[in-house]
Every structure is written in C-alpha cells, then in structure tokens.
Amino acid sequence: xxxxxxxxxxPLGEVQIAELTQALAGNGLWxxxxxxxxxVQSDCAVFAAQLRTVYGQFPFADQSEWAxxxxxxxxxxxxxxxxxxxxxxxxxxxxxxxxxPADSPLPLFEWGCNWLIGRRLNDVLLLHxxxxxxxxxxxxxxxxxxxxKSTLTAALSQRGWRLLSDEFGAFDPEAGTFRAVLKPIALxxxxxxxxxxxxxxxxxxxxxxxxxxxxxxxxxxxxDAVERRHxxxxxxxxxxxxxxxxSPTRFEPLTDNSVFPALAFNAFNYSLxxxxxxxxxxxxxxxxxAWRLVYSDLDDALIAIETVWPQVVERRRASxx
Amino acid sequence: MSxxxxxxxxxxxxxxxxxxxxxxxxxxxxxxxxxSASILEVLEEKGVADTAEISASLVVDSxxxxxxxxxxxxxxxxxxAEAGLVREQPIRHAIA
Numbered sequence: 001x002x003x004x005x006x007x008x009x010x011p012l013g014e015v016q017i018a019e020l021t022q023a024l025a026g027n028g029l030w031x032x033x034x035x036x037x038x039x040v041q042s043d044c045a046v047f048a049a050q051l052r053t054v055y056g057q058f059p060f061a062d063q064s065e066w067a068x069x070x071x072x073x074x075x076x077x078x079x080x081x082x083x084x085x086x087x088x089x090x091x092x093x094x095x096x097x098x099x100x101p102a103d104s105p106l107p108l109f110e111w112g113c114n115w116l117i118g119r120r121l122n123d124v125l126l127l128h129x130x131x132x133x134x135x136x137x138x139x140x141x142x143x144x145x146x147x148x149k150s151t152l153t154a155a156l157s158q159r160g161w162r163l164l165s166d167e168f169g170a171f172d173p174e175a176g177t178f179r180a181v182l183k184p185i186a187l188x189x190x191x192x193x194x195x196x197x198x199x200x201x202x203x204x205x206x207x208x209x210x211x212x213x214x215x216x217x218x219x220x221x222x223x224d225a226v227e228r229r230h231x232x233x234x235x236x237x238x239x240x241x242x243x244x245x246x247s248p249t250r251f252e253p254l255t256d257n258s259v260f261p262a263l264a265f266n267a268f269n270y271s272l273x274x275x276x277x278x279x280x281x282x283x284x285x286x287x288x289x290a291w292r293l294v295y296s297d298l299d300d301a302l303i304a305i306e307t308v309w310p311q312v313v314e315r316r317r318a319s320x321x
Numbered sequence: 322m323s324x325x326x327x328x329x330x331x332x333x334x335x336x337x338x339x340x341x342x343x344x345x346x347x348x349x350x351x352x353x354x355x356x357s358a359s360i361l362e363v364l365e366e367k368g369v370a371d372t373a374e375i376s377a378s379l380v381v382d383s384x385x386x387x388x389x390x391x392x393x394x395x396x397x398x399x400x401x402a403e404a405g406l407v408r409e410q411p412i413r414h415a416i417a
Contacts, residue, residue, distance in 0.1 A: 255337035255338065256335075256336045256337035257336045257337030257338060257339040257341075257352065258337065260336050260337075260341055260352075261352065264341075264350055265350075270350075271348055271349070274343075274345065274348055275330065275332060275343055275345060278332055278341070278343035278350055279332070282334045282336075282341065285336065
C-alpha cells in the first residue's frame, strides 16, 4: 500500500480535525453513501467535528474522480457572519433553503443532501422508507413522518440488522434489489433518549435543539453497514410501523391493497418513473409479505419482527424470483 | 351511444380486493373496484365497446340483470375517463 493509499483508507473518525477542516476548505470531502456520492466543501469551523462523529466509519476521501452531488456549507458574508451567525447550504451555486444557525451545519447538510437525493436519484424507485437487511433480504419500513420509522430502524440497526437507509428505500428495478443510501439516522425529540437507553453503545452526535423537527441527533452507521454499502438486498418483507404511546404491540398482516398505496403514494419519484415505478411497486407487493406494527415498546416490536422473519426467509427460499 | 377504448399502454394489476391501474396518459395510478376493472377487462378483449356491449359481456359473471349493469357501466365512464384509463372513440372508428 502506498502512503497515499494508506492515507485514503483511514476511516473518517481517525482523521485529525485539522486535516478534515483543511479538506473541507479545499477540494472538499467525498462521502460515498452507496447509491450516491456527495462532495462537500465548507468554511464552517465546527462542521468537521460534527461530520467526524457521525460519519466516523466512512472512508476519508479528499480527492476523487466522481460525485453525484456537489454541495457547499458556507458562512454568509456580511453582517450574518458576526450577528447571530448562520450557515447556508448551496448546490450548483443555488441556495434552496433558509440558512441554519452557525453551530448547526450537520443538520443542514443532512437535510440538504436528503432533499437532493430525493430529486436526483432517479435510476431507482425511491420509496420513503427505512431499510435494514438480514441474510441478504431487505426489511422495508415505509412510513410517514412521526410514525416511529427512524426509531425502529435505528433499533434494528443496533440489534444485528444491517442498515441500508433510514430515509430512502432505493429499489433498483433492473437488479431487483434495494441499494443502500447510507447516512446517519436523524433521531428526533424523545427518540434520542429512547435509543440512548436501548443501545448505550450507539454513537450519537450532539443534539441540535430548535430545528424544524424539534431536537435532532444523528446516529452513526456502524462499520459493517459502511463496509457493505455497495451490497444490495433482495426484497424480503414490509412492515408499516406506527408508534403509539402506551400501546401494546400489535402485529397484523396487511392485504396487498393496503400496502400498495403505502409504497407508491409515499415515494419520492414514483410519478416521474411512470410505468417503471408502477411495475416496481407491484413487484414489491407481490414479493413481500406485509404487516402493520403498532408499538410503544421497542424490545417487543423487535421480537414481533424476529418472530416472523424465519417465515420471510422460507418464503423467499421457496420462491426466489 | 358513446363508444370507448382503453388508453394505449394502460397497466392494470390485481391488488388484494382492489385493482391498481397506471395510466400512461396522465402518469397517475388509481385504485379501482371490481366493476371498473371488469369494464377495462372487457375493453381489452373487444378493443372498442359501448355500454350495451360491456353490460352484455358482464351479465353472466355478475349475476345482475343487464339494465342494472348498464346503469353501473354508464356511471363509470366519466370517472374512468377522468383518470385517463379510457377515452371516447369517434363513432367512425368504432364502426370501422
């Protein structure tokens, strides 16, 4: 291994803050999510440390030949550099959002990248869903905001399931597999403490209060998930989660006509893909048994999923196509 | 009486106790009940048909009398057309 290869094979978490800051201020940092690569540049002093915590297992790359997304997290010029300072998100010289407080570049970066991925990643059907994998099969968790999708996805990722994405069920219609869009899981409000208690070993970034979604903290993807982020997963099962305070765990099979709208009408680019999107959604419904999971207790919810998973595996073994 | 045909490239798939249909004309997907899906199925066989022909084709399967069926079929056309699933055929094409 050459010195340059050794330098580039380090995980981001082992790179000195000064070196990260320098990369961000220079050519930029390339972060490979799996299905997309972002190049990010920034002049924001606190950004490097925030990135290093939640992307700690991702390889450090300060040069590359390709990126799908080119973004900048910049401090504005003028008064806002000094009075209630802010940071702004830019891509292709455009600024689509209002600036964030200067100490919150990470949530702005995450939000902006998700927004761009939702608009740009059109070679796959991009479902709004969490995806985890076990034994080569994907468990898809489509949901609307506030349903407990991120909390459940985070919990599964801490109990032996490989995280592919918390936000994007990226189904490749040609390959018939889900692709990873691996990013930190944005936990909100009470979910932050829930996951801290559930998985004390989990690596969480700092809390950002008063965002549009309340307080947000990001859960870092684990090393195995990062190392396998180019490895797809075949459709396995679909679980529509809904968190309800104090509810006993309910796990009920769903009919195809209940599942189909939850996929098709809750996707980022379904309309854009036309017939391809329709056929992909139909295929997923045909291939995957589906359940509705109402829960308040994470351990119980995971037991319910683990209990049916052997059936899912057996079904796919019997009908591999 | 109006004659109707399916829009080109229409996709219809059974989806539990409903049907999912994708219209390339509008780019939209709708969920259909059995009656609407049956009409589209007959149109697929016949190419072009009017209410009377559709009703006659469905009378055996449905168990309804032909007048009751005709009322159901007639009331379905505006919704199917609005969803971009069928289009009205000029009469000369229907005769040809």
